[in-house]
Amino acid sequence: MVVERKEDIDWRRNGLFTFFGFAYLGCFQYWLYNDLFVRMCRPITAAVGHYGAAPVKTFIDQCIHHPLCYFPAFYVLKGSVEGRSLNSSLEKYQVDMWENCKALWMVWVPAQLVNFAYVPQHLRIPFVAGVSFAW
Template identity: 70%
Template structure:
């Protein structure tokens, strides 16, 4: 047990030292630390989604730059101001009376039912459309079309995560905590966006593909018919007759007689060779 405890301490020591150093930096410069952490996290999450989850051969750098911009401007700068300033001021009367356990549900409700549906997703789709060169109206239509499935995915992760964040996480570590949980969320939304970007084929393309497939089937059928017509002069009947020859057969069809070579003549030498082989083995 002593050796195991020492091994655990050796492994734990650098992790604890890194965590303490990160915490010290976050206390001295909470916004700077939160923004840098968010940008690094967003970049890593999208690269993971593209290369590992989606299995892309090449990175979509336009999509990646969109995530970096979103990570810096919205997830880093704006959410730091929202969570560490506005939420604290708005919910201070509740926190003073009921503590963080009392104000956390209110903050989660504002965050998940007002902030994200009305601000987070519109900004996300607007920036995405800007990077892709699409008009704002089209981006907003895309946002409305996928809002419900996005919210379901959002609430599965962020309702419990934000309850923990607003209840027990220190103020200077709230954005880093969000960044850590957001790694999983960014992978989810990145994969969802990649899957939704695959435009289905147009109706005329489907008709053209079906016509081409029909022509291929017709050509294959014609080729088979021509092959059958060209092989009508070849008959397997002599092979079958010779294989089933009996004393009632004509002399030229009995085994050993001169005539068409049948299955019996083909099999018999092989059987004789097999018997010779068994004798040699003995």
Template identity: 70%
Template sequence: MPAIRRVLNVLKAPFVRIGKAYNDTAEKYPMYTGVVTTVIKTSAADLFAQKIVERREEVDWRRHGMFVMFGFGYLGCWQYYLYNDLFVRWCKPITALVGHRGSAPLKTFIDQCIHHPLLYFPCFYTLKGMVEGRPISESMADYSEHLWDNCKALWMIWVPAQMVNFTVVPLHLRIPFVAGVSFAWTVVISCMRGALDTKKPAAEEDTAIMMESVVANANNGAPTSMRSSSIVLQPLFNAATASADCPPEVSTAGSGQVGLQQLIADDARDASSAPLLLR
């Protein structure tokens, strides 16, 4: 046993050093670390969607650039300010009285029932419409039509994730936590649904994965059944710091669009293409 323990210590030592270095950097530069992490996560999620899920021969760099900008501006900068500044100030009396465990439900409610439905999804659909060359009125019609389905998919993953985030995750790691949950969920659900199974027809893979990957996306991530249409990984333009990115148009008895990086390429409307993204 001592020998096994020594081997394990040797194997985990590099990861411990990297984790400590990352934590120290995040403590010293919390906003920069969160924003950079979110941008890298958004970029990786979209590349994963395009090359692994959609199996594109060439990367759509225009779409990729839009996602990265969304990850920087919305999921990184805005969500950092929202979670680490506004939420802290708004809930300060409750936190002082009952601690983070007492204020976490309120923060999660504001994030999931106000922030995402009224701000995140409209921004996502507007960006999606810009990428597809559609008028804002049409994008907002899609937003209204699929709002309830998107919220249900979002809440399945991000309500418990945000409760953990606002309860035990320190401020300087909240944005990285959201980005990590979002990307991990995107990869896991893609593998579970056969995105890595080359024997499965692409159309069938896209159909299965689309609505399963919500929000993105990130941030951003919750399963739902649907028909294939077009999608991309969510939320990075992480629906939030600790909140997440995300498929585009999808329909089935009652399911709709979700996620952020669901932005589809110019040909995304083709039923055979279905990118996936979480916030």
């Protein structure tokens, strides 16, 4: 309300972004980081150790997951809140993708290297939430 100089709270917008935070950033990413990435990287972890698998997990997260899953989902949700069509939202995603990735990688490549190398599995999503809040 302060930043956008609005008099009323947009409860629909709040609800959609709260749901996105819970469902995607909380539940889906918890499964992604703590189940799927662990299973996918098990042979790498066995060969080079836990710290050796962290760069692979970071690469998968930053170069596959975010550009191809997270950003499209976020743009579709944001477009829905703003009243834009699905096609318009995805076009905006495509136009913005490279700039988004550059900004993402400046913060999240080092953060995810730390996350996957040093943070215990059960604290990975709280760590991501803390970095997100600061970012």
